[in-house]
Amino acid sequence: MNRSVSADTQRTRTRLKVAARKQVPVREAETKTSKKETSNVAKKETEKQPRKEPAKRQVAAKPMDVSLTIGIVGVDIQGETFDKVADFINQNARMGIITLETGDDHLLLHIQGMISIKASSTRSLKADLRSVIGWDENAPPGASICVKALRDRRIHTVIGIIGYCLKDEHEEHFRIHTKNISEQQKEDGRRRHVIYGASEYKNVLRRSSLRNRGNRRW
Numbered sequence: 729m730n731r732s733v734s735a736d737t738q739r740t741r742t743r744l745k746v747a748a749r750k751q752v753p754v755r756e757a758e759t760k761t762s763k764k765e766t767s768n769v770a771k772k773e774t775e776k777q778p779r780k781e782p783a784k785r786q787v788a789a790k791p792m793d794v795s796l797t798i799g800i801v802g803v804d805i806q807g808e809t810f811d812k813v814a815d816f817i818n819q820n821a822r823m824g825i826i827t828l829e830t831g832d833d834h835l836l837l838h839i840q841g842m843i844s845i846k847a848s849s850t851r852s853l854k855a856d857l858r859s860v861i862g863w864d865e866n867a868p869p870g871a872s873i874c875v876k877a878l879r880d881r882r883i884h885t886v887i888g889i890i891g892y893c894l895k896d897e898h899e900e901h902f903r904i905h906t907k908n909i910s911e912q913q914k915e916d917g918r919r920r921h922v923i924y925g926a927s928e929y930k931n932v933l934r935r936s937s938l939r940n941r942g943n944r945r946w
Contacts, residue, residue: 787848793878794850795889796826798857799838801870807903809861810839814905816860821845821907825889828903829896837901842878842889850875883924891917 798813799805810828817824826841847853854875858864863871878884883892890913896902 787852789846789848791822791844791846792850792853793842793844793886794853795874795876795878795884796841796843796857797838797872797874798841798861799831799836799872800868801872802834802836803868803870804837805839810903810905812861813839813841813857816857817841817843817905817907820856823886823908825893825904825906825909827893827896827905828901829893830899830901840893842886842893844886850877883920885920887913887916888920888924889917890914891919891921894918895921 796813798809805828807828810826813826817826821843823844824842826839828837829840830837843853845853847856854873855864857873857875858867861873863873876884878886878889882888890909893904894914894917897904
């Protein structure tokens with residue numbers, strides 16, 4: 729009797745083991761399917777999320793001295809534009825001068841100036857001026873802003889450009905705005921302008937990578 733029970737028990741255990749072995753592949757397949765579905769759901773959620781744009785590298789502002797020429801081909805610059813640039817100098821520049829003068833060829837009014845300011849580059853300063861004037865979206869045809877880092881030689885120095893800006897000071901159309909420019913600097917600028925003349929500055933503009941045909945038609 730004991731032998732019969734023992735044999736039955738053994739057969740039962742064997743059947744259970746066989747059944748268990750058959751269940752293992754099914755469970756493994758279910759587990760793999762579950763993992764794959766989870767992975768697909770996570771992938772879809774990731775695709776739905778907006779991609780983050782890479783952060784733009786910030787360039788530190790640095791002190792710079794630049795010459796400035798603003799004009800419109802075939803048209804006189806208006807006093808409103810002059811006032812906007814003057815306000816920009818008051819708010820942002822350490823030192824500066826702008827004047828309203830005419831060109832030698834077509835006698836059109838344009839802004840000439842010099843600014844000592846902190847900026848990341850001449851390009852960024854030019855963009856700031858375009859925005860201040862209102863030319864970032866609605867620039868008139870032929871509008872031009874030339875910003876050139878001073879070379880510190882001959883006429884293309886702080887004192888030299890101050891003198892260059894004063895060349896029309898006895899004309900009726902002349903306007904001037906300054907910040908932290910002394911009378912002595914003006915006098916020194918007049919002397920330097922007499923020595924080197926306007927042609928030297930125009931040659932610098934022509935050789936500049938920012939050359940613009942409009943700069944030679946005022």
